[in-house]
Amino acid sequence: MVLATALSMALSSAVTPAADGIEWQQRRASMSVAGDGFVLHAPGGDRHIPAQPLATHTGSPLFDGLFAMALDDLHKDSVAAIRDDAFDHGQSMPCACFETGEKWHYVWTRDLSYAIDLGLWRINPVRAKASLLFKLSDVREPTAPPGLYPMQDTGSGGSWPISTDRVVWFLGARHLLDDPAFADTVYRALTDTLAQDQHYVFDASMGLYRGETSFLDWREQSYPGWTANDVRFIAQSYALSTNVLHYEALQLAVQMAERRHDPKAADYRIRAGALKAAINTRFWRGDRGLYMSYIGSDGMPIEAYDLLGISLAITSGVADADRARQALANYPAYPAGSPVIWPERADQPIYHNRAIWPFVSAYALRAARVVNDPDRIAHELRSLLRGAALSGSNMENFELLSQRVHVEDGKLSGPVVNSPRQLWSVGGYLDMVIEGVFGLSADGRITPKLPASLLPMLFGDRERISVQLRDQRITLQRPASVNGNLLVASDVEHHGNETVVTLKAIHVDTTPLRLDAPLFAPATPAAPQATRTGSSWKISFSGYGQLYVDGKVIGAIDGQRLVPASTAQQCFSVTRRAGELESLPSPVTCVGPMQRLAGAWPRTWTAPASGRFKATLVYANDHGPINTGITAAVKNLVIACKGAPVQTRPMVMPHSVGMQPSTHVTFDASAGAPCAFSISQGFNMSFLRHFAHYTGGQGGIEGPLNEARMGDLLIAPLTRTAP
Numbered sequence: 083m084v085l086a087t088a089l090s091m092a093l094s095s096a097v098t099p100a101a102d103g104i105e106w107q108q109r110r111a112s113m114s115v116a117g118d119g120f121v122l123h124a125p126g127g128d129r130h131i132p133a134q135p136l137a138t139h140t141g142s143p144l145f146d147g148l149f150a151m152a153l154d155d156l157h158k159d160s161v162a163a164i165r166d167d168a169f170d171h172g173q174s175m176p177c178a179c180f181e182t183g184e185k186w187h188y189v190w191t192r193d194l195s196y197a198i199d200l201g202l203w204r205i206n207p208v209r210a211k212a213s214l215l216f217k218l219s220d221v222r223e224p225t226a227p228p229g230l231y232p233m234q235d236t237g238s239g240g241s242w243p244i245s246t247d248r249v250v251w252f253l254g255a256r257h258l259l260d261d262p263a264f265a266d267t268v269y270r271a272l273t274d275t276l277a278q279d280q281h282y283v284f285d286a287s288m289g290l291y292r293g294e295t296s297f298l299d300w301r302e303q304s305y306p307g308w309t310a311n312d313v314r315f316i317a318q319s320y321a322l323s324t325n326v327l328h329y330e331a332l333q334l335a336v337q338m339a340e341r342r343h344d345p346k347a348a349d350y351r352i353r354a355g356a357l358k359a360a361i362n363t364r365f366w367r368g369d370r371g372l373y374m375s376y377i378g379s380d381g382m383p384i385e386a387y388d389l390l391g392i393s394l395a396i397t398s399g400v401a402d403a404d405r406a407r408q409a410l411a412n413y414p415a416y417p418a419g420s421p422v423i424w425p426e427r428a429d430q431p432i433y434h435n436r437a438i439w440p441f442v443s444a445y446a447l448r449a450a451r452v453v454n455d456p457d458r459i460a461h462e463l464r465s466l467l468r469g470a471a472l473s474g475s476n477m478e479n480f481e482l483l484s485q486r487v488h489v490e491d492g493k494l495s496g497p498v499v500n501s502p503r504q505l506w507s508v509g510g511y512l513d514m515v516i517e518g519v520f521g522l523s524a525d526g527r528i529t530p531k532l533p534a535s536l537l538p539m540l541f542g543d544r545e546r547i548s549v550q551l552r553d554q555r556i557t558l559q560r561p562a563s564v565n566g567n568l569l570v571a572s573d574v575e576h577h578g579n580e581t582v583v584t585l586k587a588i589h590v591d592t593t594p595l596r597l598d599a600p601l602f603a604p605a606t607p608a609a610p611q612a613t614r615t616g617s618s619w620k621i622s623f624s625g626y627g628q629l630y631v632d633g634k635v636i637g638a639i640d641g642q643r644l645v646p647a648s649t650a651q652q653c654f655s656v657t658r659r660a661g662e663l664e665s666l667p668s669p670v671t672c673v674g675p676m677q678r679l680a681g682a683w684p685r686t687w688t689a690p691a692s693g694r695f696k697a698t699l700v701y702a703n704d705h706g707p708i709n710t711g712i713t714a715a716v717k718n719l720v721i722a723c724k725g726a727p728v729q730t731r732p733m734v735m736p737h738s739v740g741m742q743p744s745t746h747v748t749f750d751a752s753a754g755a756p757c758a759f760s761i762s763q764g765f766n767m768s769f770l771r772h773f774a775h776y777t778g779g780q781g782g783i784e785g786p787l788n789e790a791r792m793g794d795l796l797i798a799p800l801t802r803t804a805p
Contacts (some may be wrong), residue, residue: 092731101142104471111471113147120147124474135401138549141542149698152511155476155503164188168778179213185501190235191217193506198254200509211258219772223786226769229274234767237299239313239736240714241767243283246293247324249331253267256334267337282732289360296323303434304423306606307664311739318379318745322365323391326398329357358400380633385664388423393445396452407453414599419465420446425603432496438480440466444510447518454590456533456568466514470576473753475502476511520549520556534571559584602667604658612673618644627658636642679795684760689751693801697745698792701735705780708737711714713781715790716764721749723757
């Protein structure tokens with residue numbers, strides 16, 4: 083009932099902001115000029131906004147005041163010390179940094195890096211560099227190879243390599259390379275990080291990097307609910323956003339290596355090109371015209387999409403022009419804004435689920451500029467402006483249909499957590515103004531792409547509007563006539579530090595916003611049952627859906643279906659089907675031959691046939707809870723088969739609830755060949771010097787910890803030829 087009412091209200095109240103105020107679902111905000119500053123009159127009360135050194139001068143007091151409010155929020159986020167309960171026992175740590183928000187007084191890698199990429203690098207480059215350097219660390223573990231790495235923040239199953247989006251650090255750092263010393267530090271960290279990720283998280287057979295979706299790190303919100311207590315699926319899956327971030331890192335490596343005449347440039351270029359091709363091969367879902375948010379370890383397509391991943395694919399150039407247009411057009415929108423994930427989860431509270439996140443909306447606006455979509459540009463711009471105005475700050479997130487900072491909906495109420503002056507929301511708002519309206523891109527080009535529908539609000543009766551930045555002023559001149567839907571540059575003049583752009587109207591073909599998408603996915607089913615029936619497996623589950631075997635769709639299943647048995651291991655998963663949507667996948671049920679190796683290391687085994695095999699280690703890792711920490715156990719399984727080169731495969735043992743299987747590895751063996759399996763030390767986040775300050779769990783102040791209790795080694799054939 084709550085959702086039905088909210089959706090009805092949202093559909094009936096999509097309005098364009100007026101010059102001095104906005105009304106939305108019986109709420110109103112307005113802006114008045116007070117001396118050199120402003121006063122925002124919002125539903126939660128008045129906010130006095132002081133004059134700022136940077137400013138916009140438009141026909142809208144609301145627009146000008148909200149730009150000043152974002153800068154005031156940024157000033158409040160600029161601190162001399164930071165703190166977090168999980169570090170130094172909550173004591174302050176000196177750092178001339180950006181803190182994350184009013185409720186978050188620390189610096190996290192992804193929040194900071196996205197915020198800097200969204201423009202904070204140009205507002206305060208000194209503080210941006212100091213903040214980035216705070217998130218960089220060398221190695222304190224003497225037995226580990228030295229290196230310099232961005233930190234993967236505490237997270238799922240004990241952090242990296244379950245979550246692997248720490249490379250987002252380079253997205254922010256790439257804008258600050260005019261400082262030679264900082265650039266040298268960036269290049270060292272870049273080469274070290276790419277080499278480490280190549281070993282531990284790159285899967286050559288898929289051409290992709292493993293790991294969790296970037297920023298969407300509350301597992302039950304966007305992954306199947308059964309990952310709440312078992313994150314192996316996440317550790318072995320592949321995420322669109324995280325792979326695009328690795329592509330961006332490789333592209334940066336090409337540029338920096340070439341400047342240094344480093345021969346590694348050629349290798350980086352080859353790897354970047356191959357990764358781009360793999361992303362387009364693996365994540366593109368032609369029947370939906372969308373890039374999937376993540377896929378399974380076996381390449382299983384997942385009915386899950388996220389706006390950040392799609393936007394990054396577009397802005398990075400991973401998506402070609404046709405796919406970029408399709409993906410943005412086919413991703414749903416609602417009157418209040420664009421959801422960060424789709425479809426939503428009916429059983430989860432509001433946070434990433436059923437939510438708008440302003441920083442993601444800012445990336446979607448960037449993507450809309452790439453494809454010249456005035457409707458989407460205007461949609462994201464209005465959403466960013468409306469959210470800031472009605473809440474009186476740049477909030478972390480909003481409920482999807484009402485754009486409120488909190489909605490009561492029983493156990494599904496939310497957003498569960500929210501914070502004013504959230505740093506990446508501040509960055510997103512500033513980027514909406516500086517690039518989204520005035521067209522200033524990161525490379526210094528000024529290419530406005532302004533929807534004609536926003537002309538009355540932004541210009542009013544003015545001939546010109548402008549933005550004053552630290553060292554330049556950009557002025558937009560109203561077009562002589564408006565016979566189109568997109569305003570672009572007609573003439574550009576430079577007068578000292580002022581650039582005057584005369585606009586002209588052009589017409590571009592657009593696809594209407596997708597406002598009719600179904601909201602919720604079907605519920606995720608339980609694992610199917612497999613019963614041997616002669617030469618087949620009878621697969622049973624309750625309901626109608628799709629049956630997958632080893633990640634490949636077999637077809638529809640209505641209660642049960644027979645599948646021919648193989649001499650190799652087979653893994654079955656099901657999804658529910660309702661209308662056009664599939665659910666998230668069930669847990670897998672694996673059947674077929676398997677051998678257990680127990681005892682001390684090294685353990686020996688003789689290959690029964692030639693082919694490819696899968697190895698999994700039963701283990702327990704109780705060094706932290708499932709949702710946080712830095713002590714995922716990361717080891718190398720070393721496989722030495724007679725007559726063949728030694729094969730070394732990284733194996734991850736995340737924080738667990740009791741004994742469970744590790745991530746699996748694959749290896750090749752020939753019939754009759756004796757093989758010895760041994761374990762060598764790997765690497766985890768506790769090895770970094772920075773985490774000597776970590777007091778929120780094990781592996782921190784007491785010293786590095788990269789261990790798990792190991793049980794049987796399980797070996798199963800994946801292919802088989804004659805012995």
